[in-house]
Amino acid sequence: MSEREIFEAPFAEAKPKRKEPKQISFRVSESEFEKLKRSAEIFQMSVPAFVKSKAQEAKLVTPKIDRPGAVEIAKQLRAIGNNVNQMARATNATELDSNLAVNLTAELQKMQKELNQIWQQLN
Secondary structure, rough: OHHHHHHHHHHHHHOOOOOOOOOOOOOOOOOHHHHHHHHHHHHHOHHHHHHHHHOOOOOOOOOOOOOOHEEEEEEEEHHHHHHHHHHHHHHOOOOOOOHHHHHHHHHHHHHHHHHHHHHHHHH
């Protein structure tokens, strides 16, 4: 066996390991592409993912929140999480006054109710 054959042998049998090995491609006009792009953006999907979903007759559900809204909600949730972590650090670092404990518990319950209301609006 030559040096070249030795080197190429392991690669000759290698096949791409794809979950879906078949590929379909087709051409569309500029206006058709723009329409597909707008539709995909509504569902927060890429154009290929949108076209594949439509081809598979998947039921697509429009998100209740647009992308900028979702980013803003995530930002606010991070801020709330940071506040809760700061409260936890403060309570763990010192001996907690009973009045402060009652106030913190009330604030946490209030936050939990508000977050549950937000969650209900998102679902």
